[in-house]
């Protein structure tokens with residue numbers, strides 16, 4: 593299979609030790625990019641690096657909700673070269689409960705990681721992208737949202753709300769940077785077989801699968817190939833775009 597041409601590009605993937613993170617990193621590497629994985633645990637990052645093969649892969653412990661850690665990590669990555677692509681992929685599911693039974697602490701935590709964390713990383717990265725020369729673009733930002741952000745989802749109020757807010761953030765940042773040759777997009781996958789899917793009961797899994805007209809979960813590689821295209825210079829005029837990958841579940 594042909595890979596998108598990402599030769600010479602330098603990318604950051606947050607949540608890089610997780611299911612989509614490793615898959616996205618693999619697709620970016622196949623296109624020739626250099627990739628830095630950010631995640632919470634050194635051990636899991638090292639395991640991801642070993643799985644991907646350490647050539648062109650670096651890893652760093654970064655909690656995306658900690659502003660100083662994000663600033664230091666972006667500064668260190670930028671000191672070694674350009675930042676061509678950011679994949680804002682780190683995220684948490686939170687409690688699987690009806691809204692009235694969820695705890696305010698959990699609700700805040702989900703928003704803090706999925707929305708505020710993504711904002712902190714985008715803020716630090718785009719600030720630097722703006723100072724780079726266009727080649728022909730200054731850079732790409734891809735935000736990992738979810739079909740649940742478009743539709744809402746019973747028992748996942750905080751998660752769905754955080755992913756909807758990420759879509760609004762995507763469109764806002766796209767409008768702010770469109771003339772600066774930065775392309776900002778989001779993807780809205782249906783459920784995939786990652787660690788996140790293992791947090792739910794078998795009944796809930798069956799219920800989620802039944803919502804997908806294609807009758808199956810999305811493969812990590814299917815999402816990763818879409819993200820690789822969104823990080824490539826072939827994706828030049830789709831800024832603000834929300835790319836559906838839900839097996840027909842999305843109604844818009």
Ligand SMILES: NC(=O)c1ccc[n+]([C@@H]2O[C@H](COP(=O)([O-])OP(=O)(O)OC[C@H]3O[C@@H](n4cnc5c(N)ncnc54)[C@H](O)[C@@H]3O)[C@@H](O)[C@H]2O)c1
Pocket residue numbers: 606607608609610611612613630631632633654655656657681682683684705709736737738739780781782783784785786787788789
């Ligand atoms: N799996 C699905 O069904 C599905 C569907 C649609 C969207 N998504 C989204 O895809 C993204 C990746 O999820 P995944 O399915 O690979 O799950 P995952 O749990 O395998 O990966 C998520 C990663 O994010 C990391 N992370 C969490 N909080 C962090 C923080 N504060 N700082 C840095 N890293 C942090 C975790 O350690 C983990 O490695 C998430 O944003 C998720 O919401 C997942």
